[in-house]
Amino acid sequence: MKIIQKELQGWKIYEVIGLLAVFTFIFINAIFTKDNPIAVCSAVCGILYTTIAGKGKISCYFFGLMGSWCYIWLSFSNALWGNMLLYLCYYIPMQVLGIFRWRKHLESKSKEIIKTHLSMPERAKLFVIGILGCITTSFILAYFNDKSPVIDGITTFLSILGMYLTVRRCIEQWVIWMVVNGLSFIMWTNIVIKGEHAYSTVIMWGTYFVLAVYFYFTWHKELNKS
Numbered sequence: 001m002k003i004i005q006k007e008l009q010g011w012k013i014y015e016v017i018g019l020l021a022v023f024t025f026i027f028i029n030a031i032f033t034k035d036n037p038i039a040v041c042s043a044v045c046g047i048l049y050t051t052i053a054g055k056g057k058i059s060c061y062f063f064g065l066m067g068s069w070c071y072i073w074l075s076f077s078n079a080l081w082g083n084m085l086l087y088l089c090y091y092i093p094m095q096v097l098g099i100f101r102w103r104k105h106l107e108s109k110s111k112e113i114i115k116t117h118l119s120m121p122e123r124a125k126l127f128v129i130g131i132l133g134c135i136t137t138s139f140i141l142a143y144f145n146d147k148s149p150v151i152d153g154i155t156t157f158l159s160i161l162g163m164y165l166t167v168r169r170c171i172e173q174w175v176i177w178m179v180v181n182g183l184s185f186i187m188w189t190n191i192v193i194k195g196e197h198a199y200s201t202v203i204m205w206g207t208y209f210v211l212a213v214y215f216y217f218t219w220h221k222e223l224n225k226s
Contacts, residue, residue: 011055019051022207026200035199042070043204050177050208053166054215056112058102064095074201078191080148082141082156090160098167105169115219115226117171126161126172133157151187155180171223174216181208 023044030040045067052060068087075084105114118126138153146152158180165173185205192202 015051019047022047022203026203029199029203033199034197036074036197038070038073039198039200042067042074043200043207045070046204047207047211050211054211054218056107056115058099058106058111058113061095061099061102065092068092068095074198078147078196078198079145080152080187081144081146082137082152086156086159091163094163094167101167102169113169115171115223116169117223118165123172130158130161130176133160148187148190151183155183155187171216171219174212174219177212178209178216181205181212185209 026040026043029035030037045063049060049064049067052063068091072084072087075081075087102113106112107114134154134157137157138150141153141156142149158176162173162176162180165176185202185208188198188202188205192198
């Protein structure tokens with residue numbers, strides 16, 4: 001109970017209600033559409049990871065690791081090689097690293113991470129790396145017959161930068177996640193339209209996008225105060 005109380009410390013009522021509403025919608029949708037159980041598990045774990053990470057709680061990585069394994073299987077099943085390799089070779093190791101990095105930068109009272117931001121030269125460097133990386137990754141995936149080489153390439157490389165910024169506790173991560181989540185929502189919507197039962201994954205990416213916008217402004221407000 002003490003652990004649960006610590007994890008819920010700092011949560012607002014509307015955040016909890018919103019989270020429960022999304023999960024209810026996912027489960028009802030899964031029943032009526034006979035959705036893939038792995039897609040449902042991936043969605044629930046992924047949304048919990050993003051929400052708890054936004055709250056600055058280190059426990060987010062528990063759900064992140066579970067959700068990553070589910071998403072690896074979904075990507076493999078739909079020939080999204082970029083996303084599959086991203087989660088398998090990068091997300092999982094970085095989440096393990098994040099556990100140890102975040103433990104060193106926790107507020108003594110709230111046990112939330114200390115938020116940071118990049119300098120202007122770092123932002124400029126990140127922008128150039130992002131453009132070049134997205135173009136290169138898209139060409140590589142097209143060569144290997146990826147189903148969505150452009151979107152998969154952009155989301156794959158930007159996710160690498162986003163996860164790096166997440167471990168560094170930088171607010172700029174949320175801007176990158178907005179782009180990644182928006183494009184991923186479009187990509188998976190197209191996959192569902194073509195007949196794949198992965199409706200929960202579409203809902204997951206849509207929820208990710210909303211959370212990225214919400215936590216960007218939340219972190220911005222906290223950094224201004226500090």
